[in-house]
Amino acid sequence: MLNDEPARAAGTCYSTKVGAQEGGQIDVRVLVAFEDDYRSYREVIAAGICVLRPRTEVETAPMEELEEQVERFDPQLVVCSRPNTLASRRCAAWVELPLDPTRPTKICVAGRCSKRINPPIAVLLAVIDEVEQLLQTNNDLEGC
Numbered sequence: 785m786l787n788d789e790p791a792r793a794a795g796t797c798y799s800t801k802v803g804a805q806e807g808g809q810i811d812v813r814v815l816v817a818f819e820d821d822y823r824s825y826r827e828v829i830a831a832g833i834c835v836l837r838p839r840t841e842v843e844t845a846p847m848e849e850l851e852e853q854v855e856r857f858d859p860q861l862v863v864c865s866r867p868n869t870l871a872s873r874r875c876a877a878w879v880e881l882p883l884d885p886t887r888p889t890k891i892c893v894a895g896r897c898s899k900r901i902n903p904p905i906a907v908l909l910a911v912i913d914e915v916e917q918l919l920q921t922n923n924d925l926e927g928c
Contacts, residue, residue: 810841811916815859817845822865822883829863829881832905837912860915863908868892868928877915878928879908892928894918 814833818826823846830842845853851870854862861877862868867890868878880890881903888899891907893914900907 809839811839812837812841812861812912812919813857813859814840814842814861814863814912815845815850815853815857816842817847817850817853817862817864818883819865820846825883829905829908833908833912836905836909840912860919861912875928876918877911879911895927897928 814830816826816830816833818829826844830844833840833842843853843857843859847864847866850862850864850866854870854872854875859875861879862875863879863881865881865883867880868875877891877893879892882889885902888901889903889907891898891900891903891911893911
């Protein structure tokens with residue numbers, strides 16, 4: 785039977801932490817934030833990232849908790865439906881994924897910005913891979 789409660793609470797870590805279990809480490813922390821009206825969208829994006837990038841730690845949050853979760857989780861990448869309006873600009877990458885697929889997705893990685901219309905999951909995975917590579921050479925990435 786379906787109910788209105790989300791399967792997992794906001795902030796729940798979806799990562800399988802395969803790398804950590806095998807003696808490795810989590811490479812990139814990703815926060816996925818969308819309005820609660822779009823929580824299924826938020827949860828599917830997070831689950832897809834975990835399945836396709838198991839060494840990535842992923843948490844979700846409703847938009848009203850975005851700033852609090854960025855401070856607590858300290859993600860290197862945020863994927864959400866709004867631009868980065870946080871005062872701290874502490875994320876290495878920010879993907880503004882609008883709910884309207886006809887509007888451009890804005891992607892910022894280490895201060896470099898680009899736009900794509902309705903990008904496939906492969907684009908998000910490429911952003912994760914780029915952030916991972918940048919983190920290996922520079923631990924102080926900010927600017928998006």
